[in-house]
Amino acid sequence: MSRRLVLATGNPHKVTELAAIVRAAGLPLSVCSARSLGPAPAIAEDQGSFEAHARLKALGIAEWLRSRGEPGSTLVLADDSGICVAALDGAPGVDSAYFAGPQADDAANNARLVAELRARGLERSPAHYLCVLALTRVDGAALPEADGAVRLFTGRWDGEVRTTPRGSGGFGYDPYFWPDGSARSSAELPPAEKNAQSHRGRATAQLLAALPTVLAG
Numbered sequence: 001m002s003r004r005l006v007l008a009t010g011n012p013h014k015v016t017e018l019a020a021i022v023r024a025a026g027l028p029l030s031v032c033s034a035r036s037l038g039p040a041p042a043i044a045e046d047q048g049s050f051e052a053h054a055r056l057k058a059l060g061i062a063e064w065l066r067s068r069g070e071p072g073s074t075l076v077l078a079d080d081s082g083i084c085v086a087a088l089d090g091a092p093g094v095d096s097a098y099f100a101g102p103q104a105d106d107a108a109n110n111a112r113l114v115a116e117l118r119a120r121g122l123e124r125s126p127a128h129y130l131c132v133l134a135l136t137r138v139d140g141a142a143l144p145e146a147d148g149a150v151r152l153f154t155g156r157w158d159g160e161v162r163t164t165p166r167g168s169g170g171f172g173y174d175p176y177f178w179p180d181g182s183a184r185s186s187a188e189l190p191p192a193e194k195n196a197q198s199h200r201g202r203a204t205a206q207l208l209a210a211l212p213t214v215l216a217g
Contacts, residue, residue: 072138
């Protein structure tokens with residue numbers, strides 16, 4: 001019998017990517033976003049790490065679902081991710097979605113990225129994407145191999161950012177990010193190829209390896 005996996009993110013691109021990967025694995029999970037189930041609360045992301053944000057979002061959405069009578073075995077998965085640029089001392093980091101301000105979109109964030117690099121006389125810099133997934137149950141029961149109610153999965157994707165974009169796929173900073181050893185930007189990679197090597201793909205591979213044990217609990 002299928003169980004529900006609720007994704008605690010308001011980013012539709014992340015929902016699409018994560019749902020596709022989980023479905024392709026053939027696990028008995030029905031994937032949906034928290035927003036599709038009702039007026040999901042906004043979880044304040046005011047901490048200094050991807051891990052803390054992912055944990056807060058997973059627990060916050062689980063508590064909301066619990067208050068709505070969601071079955072305790074329902075799983076909640078939160079994602080926090082971003083890009084860390086060496087020349088910018090690790091920025092945008094946890095502020096990747098809001099690099100150009102609270103209401104910023106991808107174009108504005110990328111424009112600031114380019115401006116910050118060029119202000120330093122640079123056209124490129126080493127960088128990496130980081131993704132942390134946090135998995136929990138609605139009832140807060142302990143998960144296998146987890147320190148309590150939340151289990152974390154982390155993926156990293158190394159490369160460099162450049163000031164000249166290329167490609168129209170992906171989202172966020174993808175047109176400006178070249179993975180190590182690649183002649184193509186992240187935005188030029190087919191979705192399946194990107195998912196196989198990206199930060200989110202790597203974190204999700206760890207998640208998929210753990211889910212059979214989680215589902216058996």
